[in-house]
Amino acid sequence: MTESFCVPPVVPGTRPELAELEEAIRAERGGEVAVLYQVLLNSPPIASGWERLLTAVRNRSGIPxxxxxxxxxxxxxxxxxxxxxxxxxxxxxxxxxxxxxxxxxxxxxxxxxxxxxxxxxxxxxxxxxxxxxxxxxxxxxxxxxxxxxxxxxxxxxxxxxxxxxxxxxxxxxxxx
Missing domain, CATH: 1.20.1290.10 (AhpD-like)
Structure with missing residues (x-):
């Protein structure tokens, strides 16, 4: 991680209240919580909505x-x-x-x-x-x-x- 981030990433596993959301992200993203999602975890509602939207775009769309x-x-x-x-x-x-x-x-x-x-x-x-x-x-x-x-x-x-x-x-x- 770099000090140049404007908002610090949330290290997975450090905030028990985020455990369920982190698990949902892992399930859709192949087992890891990427740094993008770590930054998004600063706002659980945004992280959750973001994951649902981007999962629909990436994995549930009919676009080749x-x-x-x-x-x-x-x-x-x-x-x-x-x-x-x-x-x-x-x-x-x-x-x-x-x-x-x-x-x-x-x-x-x-x-x-x-x-x-x-x-x-x-x-x-x-x-x-x-x-x-x-x-x-x-x-x-x-x-x-x-x-x-x-x-x-x-x-x-x-x-x-x-x-x-x-x-x-x-x-x-x-x-x-």
Missing amino acids: ADLRELMILRVAVLNHASFEFTAHEPHARKAGVSGDKIEAIRGVPLDTGPFTDDERLVLELTDHMTREVTVPDGVMERLRARFDDRGVVEVVTTVAAYNMVSRFLVALNIVH
Whole structure:
């Protein structure tokens, strides 16, 4: 841990009143309470709501894992959230995202060469939502033509949620 954190992480196991919440986080996150969640534990209601939302985005959405991880990596690049990029690069690789695509995702502006049509579409949406907030009608029309209502909500929520994550990480100087 670093002294540069704006808010100190809560060391797991040191606050008995957080035991149940820590266990829920461990269950969804693969057995550990990452430093992001340790900082979130300073506010149990926020940590709990955060975990429920991000678990839904990561594990209960119908969006293919490779598309999800590309959106997350792109948000991290645009928001200068190195923690988020480093945390999700292995997930992207596991989901089948190639090294060429991971490198291309770092470009500003984005080099869309190595991406499929679906990947280009969600990345274009990601760029608009992250950089300008508003999404041009044409992009939204293409999104609605490609995804049903649930899919549109899940794609947009993925981008919105990971903008929240990256902005939290950057603002509080949470690093590996």
